Amino acid sequence: MSPTLLAFIVKELRHILRDRQTLTILLLMPLVQVVLFGYALRSDVRDVRLAIVDPSPDYATIALRDRLVAARRFKIVSVSPSMTSVEPLFRQGKADVAIAFEPDFAGHLHGNGPAKLLLAIDASDPNTATTMQAYARAVITSYEAEVGAGLNQPIRIIPDTRMRFNPTLESVNLFVPGLIALVLTLVSALMTAISLSREKERGTLEILLVSPLRPWQIIVGKVLPYLGLAFANVLTALLAAWLIFHVPFRGSVLLLLSESLLYAMVSLALGVLVASLTTSQRVAMLAALLVTMLPSSLLSGMVFPIASMPVFLQWVSAIVPARWFIVIARGIMLKGVGLDYLWRETLVLLGMTVVLMGIAVRSFKPRLE
C-alpha cells in the first residue's frame, strides 16, 4: 500500500475516532437493535412447497395429498418413500414443509389405532412457519372430520409437528441475520455517503482533487476504515444475539464474516455512488436512506417474507443486495449450510460489488463538474 493511501486511511480513521458521539452511536447500534427487535410481523403465505414422504401409498394418503393441493396453499415438490431424501430439500431451501405418513396409514385410520403423520416445517422464518403449520393442520382436521362423518365413527389422525432449524420458533433467530444486513447498510452506505459528501461541502475535496490523489485512492481510503467499523458491528450483533438471546450458530463463523464483508463492500459502493451524485451532506444522507435503508429493511425479506409480496415487488427485491445477504446469513446461522448451497447468492453479491464499485469509481469525477 502506498504511503499516500495509508495517510488517507489514517486521516479517515481519525475522523471516525474523533467524532465520539457518532462513533458511540454506531458501535452501540447493533446491540440496541438486537435487544429492541423482539417481535416480527405476521404474514400470509402462498405456494408452500411441500415434500411428501409416503412409504406405502394408499387411498387415505392419496386423498389427503389431493386435499392439500386442492387447498391451493400447497404445491407438492417431491414424493418419496423415505425421510432421507427430504433432508437435502430442506437444506437447499427447496421445500418448506414435509409431511411423512406412517406405513399402512389407511389401515391405522380404520383399525384400532390413530393414524400418525409427521409434519416437519422449515422454521428459519418463524412467522411463515407458524402460518404454514396452521394451514396444514386445518386441511388435516377437515379431512379427519369429513371421513369420520362418512363412516359414522370418529377417526383420529395425530400430526406430530417438528420445527426444523429453529425448533423453538424464536423470531430473534430470524431477525439477527436481517439485523446484520441493516447495520452493515447503515454504517457502510450511510456513513460513507455522509463522510464523502462532507468533503465536498467543506471544500476539502477541492484540495484533494488538486493533488496527485487518484479517484480510486480517495474511494479506497474512504471505504477501508468504514469496512473495519462494519466488521466490528457484525461482531457486536453476533455476540449480542448469542449471549443475550442464545441464537444458534450452526455454520462457519469465518464464512459468515467473509460474506458480511462482501455485503459491506456492496453497501460501501452504494454509499460512494450516492455521495458522488449528490452535492450536500443532507441530500446525501436522505438519498442513502432512500436507496439503501428502506429497501434493505422492507424489501429484503427481513420483515416481510418475499413470498408474500406482490410479484412486482418480488422482482424489485431481486436487486436489493440485503435480500441475498439475508438468505446467506440465515443459511449459515440457522441451517448451518456452506458455500456449496450459497454460491449463487454469493455470486450475486460479488457481481453487485463489481458493478457498483465500477460505477462508483467512474461517477467519481476527477474535476468539479
Add this chain to the structure above:
Amino acid sequence: MVQNAGKRFGKTEALSGVSFEVNHGELFGLAGPDGAGKTTLFRILTTLVLPDTGSATVLGLDAVRDMWKIRSRVGYMPGKFSLYGDLTVKENLSFFASVFGTTIEKGYDLIAPIYSQIEPFAERRADALSGGMKQKLALSCALVHRPDILFLDEPTTGVDAVSRREFWDQLRVLRDSGLTILVSTPYMDEAMRCDRVALMQAGRILEIDIPTEIGSRYPLPLFAITGAERYRLLLELRKASHAHSVFPFGAELHYTDDRAGFDPEVIAGELREYLDYKGFANVQVKSIQAGIEDSFMELMPPPLQKAS
C-alpha cells in the same frame, strides 16, 4: 499562459474570453468584485474545471491534457480555508504533505516563516483556530510539497487587518524566493501589493498593469473633495452639470468630471463656486492622480455604478 479562456454555467457566462500571461516568479493579482469570474479562472488553472473555449497552460503544461502532471506541481488554497476541522494543526499539515508524497520535514524550511507562528498550537484542532491562524495553516498546507506555482483564491477573507498585512508580507517573501504566485482579491489595497494586477469585472479582464500604472491611465479629471455634511455634499456633487461620477472614498469624496483633457484648475474653481452657491462652507477641492480603485470604479459598467 491563458488564451481566450471562456466558461459558462447554464446561461451565465462566468468567464468570457480571458487572456493573460504570468511571468515566472511574479506575484500576480486578480482583482475584482464577487462574481467577476476570479474563482472560475482559478479552477480552470488548477484543472478543476474545463474551459468551454480557449486554453490554459500552467508551467508549460496544458490544463486539460496534462491534468495529473499539473496537479502534483501546484499549490492551491481555495476560497474558504478548506481544512479538516476535527484534525489537529499538525495532522492537517502532515496529511496534505503525504497526499503529495512528501513529509513536513522535507518542506519545513519553505513553510517555516509561516508555520512556526502556529506551531505552538500544533496539537490544537483546526476548528479551534482563529481566522488568521487558519489562513496560515491553509497556506502551509498548500506550500508543504514545494509547489512550482501557488494559487490563492481570496486568501484573506475573514481575516483581521494585522493578519492580512502579515500575510501579504509573507507572500512577498515567497515571491522573492522565486515562487510564482497567483492571488485573487476583492480588496484594492491588496491589489496594490502585487507585481502586476488584472482588473476583472463580469467575466472579463479590463486592464492588466503594474498597480501604480493602472491609475495613471485614468481618462478623466479627478478631484478629492472634503467638507462637512458629507452626504448632502455627495448628492449635490452628483447633480453638478459635468459630474461623471462621485464616490465616497475614505474621508473624501472622489469626483470625476466628464470633460476629458480640461484644465483641472479651471474645473476645481468651478466646483468651489458651485458648492459655495449650494451653501457649503470650508470645502476643499483638490485635483488628484487616480488610484487603482478609481480605475476600478470607472471600469465598472454604468448600471452597477449607479447601484453603488
